[in-house]
Amino acid sequence: MKRYIVCIVLAAASLCGCQKVGVNIKTELSPAVFPQSQSQLVSVLGSSYAALRGNYALDYYFMQSLTTDEAILPARGGNWYDPANGYNNLHYHNWTRDNGWTNSTWTWLSTVVGVCNSVTATINASSQPAAFKQSSVAELKVVRDLAYFMLMDLYGNVPLDTLYGDFSQHTNVPRAQVFSFLESDLKAALPYLTTDGSATMYGRANRYTAYALLAKMYLNAEYYTGTARYDDCVAACDSIINAGGGAQYALQPRSSYLQMFYPTNGPAMKEFIFAIPYDPNATSYPGTNGYNYRARYDLDRNLGIRYHYAGSTAGSNIDPVINQTTGGGLVNSKPSGPESTLFSYYSAYFNDAGDIRNGQWLTGLQYNADGTPLMVKTTKGGYDATYQGSDKGATYVYQLNLTPQVYFRTNAASGANPSLFDLGNDEIAWNMGYRNIKYYPDSTNTSSRNQNNDMPVFRLADILLEKAEAILRGAAVTQGQTPLSLVNKLRSVRTTSPAWTNITLDSVYNERCRELSYETWHRNDMIRYGKFEGAWGFKTDADPNHRIFPIPSTAILLDPALRQNPGYN
Known part of the structure; x- marks a missing residue:
């Protein structure tokens, strides 16, 4: 304390x-x-x-x-x-x-x-x-x-x-x-x-x-x-x-x-x-x-384990997406990941490779702490709801990639619904937008998502x-x-x-x-x-x-x- x-x-x-x-x-x-x-x-x-x-x-x-x-x-x-x-x-x-x-x-x-x-x-x-x-x-x-x-x-x-x-x-x-x-x-x-x-x-x-x-x-x-x-x-x-x-x-x-x-x-x-x-x-x-729940909103839901956020653990049926199960994870202690920045903001101001302030952003391909690619296991339909192949339920593994643009897809199968401000419910949608972790995820409090970061x-x-x-x-x-x-x-x-x-x-x-x-x-x-x-x-x-x-x-x-x-x- x-x-x-x-x-x-x-x-x-x-x-x-x-x-x-x-x-x-x-x-x-x-x-x-x-x-x-x-x-x-x-x-x-x-x-x-x-x-x-x-x-x-x-x-x-x-x-x-x-x-x-x-x-x-x-x-x-x-x-x-x-x-x-x-x-x-x-x-x-x-x-x-x-x-x-x-x-x-x-x-x-x-x-x-x-x-x-x-x-x-x-x-x-x-x-x-x-x-x-x-x-x-x-x-x-x-x-x-x-x-x-x-x-x-x-x-x-x-x-x-x-x-x-x-x-x-x-x-x-x-x-x-x-x-x-x-x-x-x-x-x-x-x-x-x-x-x-x-x-x-x-x-x-x-x-x-x-x-x-x-x-x-x-x-x-x-x-x-x-x-x-x-x-x-x-x-x-x-x-x-x-x-x-x-x-x-x-x-x-x-x-x-x-x-x-x-x-x-x-x-x-x-x-x-x-x-x-x-x-x-x-x-x-x-x-x-x-x-202070900043990381709950700002941390992509696949990254709770990577950042040891609030004692996050993998769910029993999807690894490492912890939001898609109520069985194997800390149900109330996980990042929800709904918030991101707009690429127009990020690209306008964070374009200097020598600037330490770039370090507050998570962009593109993500890696574990040891440098290995951070892989997400889901299904082909879980990754892309528009996929209509007969093997839609087959296992699909991909490296987590935070994409820059936040947009509504025109394909109705994506689940995107502009009238409800809804991007869809697959991995493509959840990974839209670069994330800010200025208020770095708190790994010390494993019982809730409340963080110890003071806010200036x-x-x-x-x-x-x-x-x-x-x-x-x-x-x-x-x-x-x-x-x-x-x-x-x-x-x-x-x-x-x-x-x-x-x-x-x-x-x-x-x-x-x-x-x-x-x-x-x-x-x-x-x-x-x-x-x-x-x-x-x-x-x-x-x-x-x-x-x-x-x-x-x-x-x-x-x-x-x-x-x-x-x-x-």
């Missing part, structure tokens, strides 16, 4: 209730019933982090990645066809107010806001010294403001609900006003936030977490508010770059870049400014899942790229760091290719795609660069209203003062 923050998140079990923005969370925790010692109150802070961890790696990830050209999750023979949640709707941009991910993500982020409000009230009512209360409340503000930033980014105009015990209805606030509130709230918190970036603060918000959030807001300010704030973005980035005399945060060397996302990652990662720790043994906040929210690499982009968009150069020098600094520890000699906004965008793939920032980037209305995969929608999601039906039912976003019924 990762010990560094688990101790403070266990307090989440003492809170319960449900929350929507506009109605504060009802909780059993209050100053009247909860002990008042400083150590006990510090542990209560953990409930806000447990809530934040809740749906970040699943629901939020899907909203930010499956809506872009970065990832796609189609059905195969009915598997993973989920009309309630609508993976297909995320891809086509035809979601509605009743989409499952739209609803669950709103509820999750609203819960984080409510928990932070509740814990803030508890700490303020305690008898602890003012300095302790100020620093604790400042930390909670950063967590709450991060949740509000995500709400603002996803849903646009959202209600502001900042007081515990206020059960009145709240209507939507214009996005520019939400932006101003978050900016003021974060700046007011800065003096009281610790600058400690040691292992004792890992997974908790410090002053540089606040600066990273401000930098992200300022980089997108022109889109959010209509007013460019690029110089402010550079200033916030510089505060992080200069932390600890420039030594507090550092780029991970090329030799260990991939390990930065392994199940063994944690406080030793000096590139992490703020990360969300995941631990299969940690308590989840009530009403959230707290899971803010990294130094992102800060360098943000500063470079802000300067290219009009900000002044500071500290002698030009866009070219900033990006070359990053590339010097990512690729053996020669340094760049020129730079453009498009080349920074391409570098962001390489550096930050599958880290929940690609939708944000596509919108800022004017690429979100483009066509990719099967998606052709170009409605700019779809840059934000609809306010969920469940939220409007609970708070009739909410108003639906433009372009939605």
Whole structure:
């Protein structure tokens, strides 16, 4: 078990209730019933982090990645066809107010806001010294403001609900006003936030977490508010770059870049400014899942044994496909393999043979750890459903080959059904698409698919790229760091290719795609660069209203003062 923050998140079990923005969370925790010692109150802070961890790696990830050209999750023979949640709707941009991910993500982020409000009230009512209360409340503000930033980014105009015990209805606030509130709230918190970036603060918000959030807001300010704030973005980035005399945060060397996302990652990662720790043994906040199931979705179903994922073993009738049997494998502990990238995304950005970031992708023919070909045993019909020979049921053995394109086959026998976003249910269909294993499969937890990989929210690499982009968009150069020098600094520890000699906004965008793939920032980037209305995969929608999601039906039912976003019924 990762010990560094688990101790403070266990307090989440003492809170319960449900929350929507506009109605504060009802909780059993209050100053009247909860002990008042400083150590006990510090542990209560953990409930806000447990809530934040809740749906970040699943629901939020899907909203930010499956809506872009970065990832796609189609059905195969009915598997993973989920009309309630609508993976297909995320891809086509035809979601509605009743989409499952739209609803669950709103509820999750609203819960984080409510928990932070509740814990803030508890700490303020305690008898602890003012300095302790100020620093604790400042930390909670950063967590709450991060949740509000995500709400603002996803849903646009959202209600502001900042007081515990206020059960009145709240209507939507214009996005520019939400932006101003978050900016003021974060700046007011800065003096009281610790600058400690040691292992004792890992997974908790410090002053540089606040600066990273401000930098992200300022980089997108022109889109959010209509007013460019690029110089402010550079200033916030510089505060992080200069932390600890420039030594507090550092780029991970090329030799260990991939390990930065392994199940063994944690406080030793000096590139992490703020990360969300995941631990299969940690308590989840009530009403959230707290899971990191990335490899379940991203690892081809034939590769569970190769990567020792979740104790995977071969089934009794098919080897090594473990999803086609319930007899000989760990039925609930296996990769499902429905998600892949689109080849247009992969081929555009991952074409440098010397780039270590290529190592996060599984492409083409697959091999065992000892270098021997990874062979899959099936039948001729199981490999290709369109095969109509009399020996359709005969054994067929092939080397696993992940193919680049995701497409619907025209032959009806394939089982492909475009109306159901279904590729078919044979090996050809299941092996479509290159796979990303940035969050490397966890072989240490053999009892479930929950992984130990912490997920970074803010990294130094992102800060360098943000500063470079802000300067290219009009900000002044500071500290002698030009866009070219900033990006070359990053590339010097990512690729053996020669340094760049020129730079453009498009080349920074391409570098962001390489550096930050599958880290929940690609939708944000596509919108800022004017690429979100483009066509990719099967998606052709170009409605700019779809840059934000609809306010969920469940939220409007609970708070009739909410108003639906433009372009939605």
